[in-house]
Amino acid sequence: MGFLNAIRYFIVYFNYFCMAFTLLLNIIYIIQLFVSFFRVHHNYNRTFSDDYLSYEDSENLLPISLIIPAYNEQEHIVQNVRSLMKLNYPHFEIIVVNDGSTDKTGDRVINAFHMHKIETSIRYQIPTQKIEAVYYSKTYPNLLYVQKANGGKSDALNAGINISKYPLFTCLDADSRIEKDALLRLSLEFIKDSRTVVAGGIVRIANGSKIVDGELKGFTMPKKLIERFQIVEYYRSFLMGRVFWAASNSLLIVSGAFGLFRKQTVIEVGGYKKNTIGEDMEIVVRIHHYMRKHRRKYKVTFNEFSVCWTQGPMSLNDIRSQRRRWQIGLMDTLISHAGMTFNPRYGFVGMVSMPYNWIFELFGAVVETIGYFLIPFTLIMGELNMFFFVIYFLLSVSLGVILSEGSLVLEQYTHRAAMTAKQSIAISVYAILENFGYRQIITIFRVEGIIKYRKLRKTWGKIQRKEFEQ
């Protein structure tokens, strides 16, 4: 009897813990939202006096190497390179790194841009798989195509860094598009403060949007519910989360789809880590680790006006695979740099950002999932007050809606003019609806990632994506 009582008490108190945890997490998010609002307001005003377009032809801008790691990207690669060539930036080179594709990625690039093989000396500042050949085009002198043995995305990025000649580099996904002025805006972060070593741009869901040559030409609501939810989710994640963490120089992730890095710093820390699927987060955490350990002054920043468009997954299966990978990437990185957690030597990153990611981003999903099953169970067993349950449920949904709506306000505030008033209001309905099912499913996928960490940490998932409209 004593044992059963103990279980009963455990369940009841665990319920309270789950509730308190969820409420605390949402309150933290709301604090983030408020800080982000002031930050976005300040940054928006600053862009007015920045007059960033006056830098358009400036010799003072730092030249940039755009590295595109490509593995079986025959569908998107040529179109993507063509779109990048129209970027509004005075000096840049494009390096397509073919990571041993088994399809026609290489042939397509070589033929489309009239490239020929050249002999070139390569500085292997970061060890990578063998670079088999380098192609160059007289017609497109700022384009290089690199053929290398398969070694994974990190290896391809490291090869691109080895072959690049400019002090800044950005890694771009082969299936993403960056806006015409995005590079210009992002590179100003390095010009304005020379301590900047990493700058991330905002990633927006392109599903439904018409992007032509890096310019948004119109928005129609995507057909699938799952795509609509992702639009809200991305606003929340980027405009709220990243703006907040960047404000305290403790941003731990810069999206793999669009981030600008100081090459020398990345070489110093040893380049991208191989055999991890969260290489975009890992490199940023390693830079924090290295710079703080060596007491160097540095800045990891975020610019919400530099936009990269990406096609979000369109099926539940694809989104499951994506979220599992993200969670595994998070877990891998946190384990690799566990020594930073609660270590005052690493300042705000060690004392706040790392613990936050452990507690709320990693294990938060587990607590939330247990709560989904345990709380209704306890209610059925009659151990939980119905009134209390209803209030808790409404409260957690309301807090979720506050966050999503707040992100939409922020989005509207950045004057994107992407959506009409009607569309904005329509999308805000999904900010409510996502709390009934979508959010819970995503949390379960994240937990699945944790459970399958050992099995899946070195595997890649291919996501089916839509073509960009031309």
Place this chain on the structure above:
Amino acid sequence: MKIELISVIGLLLCLLIIGIEYILLYRLAELQDEHTARNDNIRRRLDIHVEGVLYAPTQGSRDAEITALADEINGEYAVYEMAVKEIKEHQGSGFDDEAKEKLIERINTQVDPVAMYAKMLDEGDVYHKGYACRRLADLEALEYRDKIKECVDSKDRDLAYNAAMALCEMGDVYEVAAYLLRIENDTQYSGRIVNEFFDQFTGDREELAAMLFEKCNKYMKCTVIKTIAQYKIDGFRNMYIEGASGDDNQLKIACVKALAAFGYPEDEQILQIAAGDKDWVIRSSAVRGLSLLKTQTALNTVKHALGDKEWWVRQTAAQSLTRMDISPRDLEEILGGYDRFAADAMKNVLYKTVDT
């Protein structure tokens, strides 16, 4: 019961916040729509006016069109900027840049954009003030120099920068020098500012540099030397020669770079010595400078640098050689030579410069 009461209050508060957010979202979205529609309308009307101004058959009708355009602008700087942009980007025949500039000047006499920006400078927040400073400088509104000077002292770094940049465009040597000296200790910031300011400065760059050299610290001195290297100011050559032969490494780097930009034969000896320096940045600059001389001794040094232990020096040497009068025999010797470093560097450059 107490916790339940708190929960209910919390819930009501949440609902209130959601309501406010909805109103805010709707209002912002509506404003956005209004703004877009208004801009589209203005743009359409501007198209007609600009077209009228550009293609008016007589002087009288052009004046009338300009008056109509001025009425459309009605003291709004955003509309004025849209009109100016449209004229500048107009691709019609018979309108070169000079003709467009003249037309803009005539529009300016009616619209008085200086008054618009002056008002912004008086009444705007720090961001608008900064913007106004820059535009007033573009319009050469020298009468507002004193007001802009006041902004240079602002505690807001962006405003101070924009005001100083405006004075830079106005060629105000004393104020610009004073601003640069004020930020010289902020090494993370001043390097970029020096580059931008010398780039935009419309006054005497030599005078500005001399004023800085007189009072600035070593970091600023090196930065200024490196920045003005491209302008090849003869007046500082002796200082460069002294610095290039001195013991201070940072100063040496800057001075060798500056001397290399001149490409004077009398500096060859200094550059030859610098090409053997222990610092690879100095070696690289010296090699670049020697490539401008095109003498046999310079050629030999650059060829020798192809085998340098530092990759960047080898690349610089290879690129420099393509600009020098290198004979096919020398080239063959390098490409087929024992030194693989040299051959690789040379091949790398040749593949990109010669049709294959």
